[in-house]
Amino acid sequence: MGLRSNGIVYTIGFCLFGGAACEPTSYAAEHTIELQFNENSIHDSGFEGEFSNDLAATTSRWFRAGESNEAGIQFTGAHTLSGSQSVVFGDYTNNGSIAQNVDLQIDPTKHYHLSFWIRVDDSSEDDAHTSESSLQAALYSAPEKGGPYIHRVDLLENATVPAGAGWERMEATVSGTDLDSHDGEYLQLRLSKVNENSSHKIYIDNVSLIEKETAKAPHPISRLVVGGNLVYDHEPESTWEDGTKIELMKHLGMSNLRYPEGGQTRFWDWEFPYHDHPYRNFWDPAYEATLTEQRKAELKEQNGYRLSLDRFLEICEETGAVPLIGINMTQGWKYDRLQDSVDKAVRLVQLRKRQNRRPSLLLSVQRSRQ
Incomplete structure (x- = not known):
């Protein structure tokens, strides 16, 4: 298989029913595909680092926001989609958010595509914890990088999956025209645990925020x-x-x-x-x-x-x-x-x-x- 990007062809060969190499009786194929790569604006999209305490204008790392018990939101290796860590909203009782100031300025001619993987797992033993375990994804913006940031648009509301069902992907796209009154402002992505007294912990991994020319979502390559x-x-x-x-x-x-x-x-x-x-x-x-x-x-x-x-x-x-x-x-x-x-x-x-x-x-x- 050949992968073509910016005039460069990457060739990958594969065979069916073959062993270490394709034998004469095997079926073989070769293709060339032209790929368009979109840059992910999220730093440390797989949560392999740590939360930042530096909220200055130059930061582009994850930080907590509005969490009364910061120990409830942590990087963890308990459940991961890939790599060694994900992030967990582990406090059943309280809500809270993680946020990142991204190096993007609003352009009304562009589209902004969000995707992340979510897992709902590890039920609470407290009978009072009955609320749905779900997330809200929103874009905030500010005239100056570093804020203060103000809520502009919700990308996802009450995003969740069945408890114990493993990892599933969430996606949403917003048009820059919906943000045209804030043209040129700096963006912040915020992912928030919506409900207090939730029944399960929420894990997320592999977050991406991509600025695109069209509203068409990027074609995902299966993690498999x-x-x-x-x-x-x-x-x-x-x-x-x-x-x-x-x-x-x-x-x-x-x-x-x-x-x-x-x-x-x-x-x-x-x-x-x-x-x-x-x-x-x-x-x-x-x-x-x-x-x-x-x-x-x-x-x-x-x-x-x-x-x-x-x-x-x-x-x-x-x-x-x-x-x-x-x-x-x-x-x-x-x-x-x-x-x-x-x-x-x-x-x-x-x-x-x-x-x-x-x-x-x-x-x-x-x-x-x-």
Whole structure:
């Protein structure tokens, strides 16, 4: 794939059904796409820094505003969309805001597009906390950079998502013509927790404010574009114990993780992942005949080091990644047991629903082309 920007072409090759490189039997494609990049006016959009105490005219960092309990609004690593931190409105009782003085002046001929990711989670144990957990997004402006800033327009009111549903994106656009009486004034973005006595904490991450020529919203690139591959036979669980890999995944922003791999999915038995070889045709009648209870106990002892499905799902929880789990249809196709393959996949999905660990699940169906 080629990406063209300002006369420069960036080429990315990809193949389907190939391995490390595209084989002659693989399907390959190459495209050129011209991209227009819009500069995000928000400094530290992913909350990787810290709140600023310097509210002078030159500051462009996040600061708290109108929060009676400043400890309630914090940078946190508890839930993150990407990177190592997000910001949490953690005080159930009080409301409050975060704000940033951005280096933009109102231009009536332009449009201003806001987007951010929001998550509602961690319910209060106080029965009096029943209000909706929601945010307001607004633009303020001032003739001089540094203020005083005055409210001009609301971009979003009562922005929220279902509690426990994970991260969702919020977007809004305002035309500069709605602000033409304040032409040339400096902008401030303010995100505010609306209600007191709210039922849950509110997390936000990856904020952007973009000045555009048109009202058309920028085309978002899915956060799932950056992911990793965990090969269950090559990732002993012991190598994840000290947390080093977890922190690395979070730092790199791995937003989805695939398991148990690509080609190995065609041989993966999620209910007994201890076979003598990761590429074993486990429904081969001759092999099945050897699987006495004693032999299965021996295999589990020998291969219990492999990265289990449960540990993989824990890793996804700890890193904030969406799990991409392979579904093995090869064995059913190869040995005329398609319904058994379907039933096996259904049991996996049902287990996930009972565990209710994360709301997101992607399934990759693997079937041999041979």
